[in-house]
Amino acid sequence: MAEPPAKRRQTNLTFEQKNEIILYKDKAMQSDISVHFSNIWNIKIGRSTVSDILNKRAQRALGRSPEEKVKGQGEANYIIITKYW
Numbered sequence: 704m705a706e707p708p709a710k711r712r713q714t715n716l717t718f719e720q721k722n723e724i725i726l727y728k729d730k731a732m733q734s735d736i737s738v739h740f741s742n743i744w745n746i747k748i749g750r751s752t753v754s755d756i757l758n759k760r761a762q763r764a765l766g767r768s769p770e771e772k773v774k775g776q777g778e779a780n781y782i783i784i785t786k787y788w
Contacts, residue, residue: 714752720744721756728757 716724720740727736734755741748 712747714748715777716748716752716756724753733757754784760786 725735726738727739731739734750735751737748737750
C-alpha cells in the first residue's frame with residue numbers, strides 16, 4: 704500500500720523578504736529565485752511560494768484584492784442558465 708504524500712510545510716516570510724523576491728523577479732526564473740533566497744535566508748522556499756508572491760503583486764497592481772478570484776483560477780468554468788416560463 705502506498706503512503707500518502709507528505710504535507711507541504713508553510714513558509715512564513717516577512718514583508719521585506721517578499722519585497723526582495725519581487726525586486727529580484729526580473730533577474731531569474733521562479734525556480735532559480737526560490738533556490739537563491741533559500742540559500743541566502745537558510746529556509747526552504749518553494750517555487751510555488753515565489754509564484755504566489757508574484758501573482759498577488761500582479762493582482763494588486765491591477766487594483767484587485769489578492770483574495771479576489773480571477774476567472775479561471777479555481778472557479779467553475781460553466782454557465783448556469785435559468786429559464787423563467
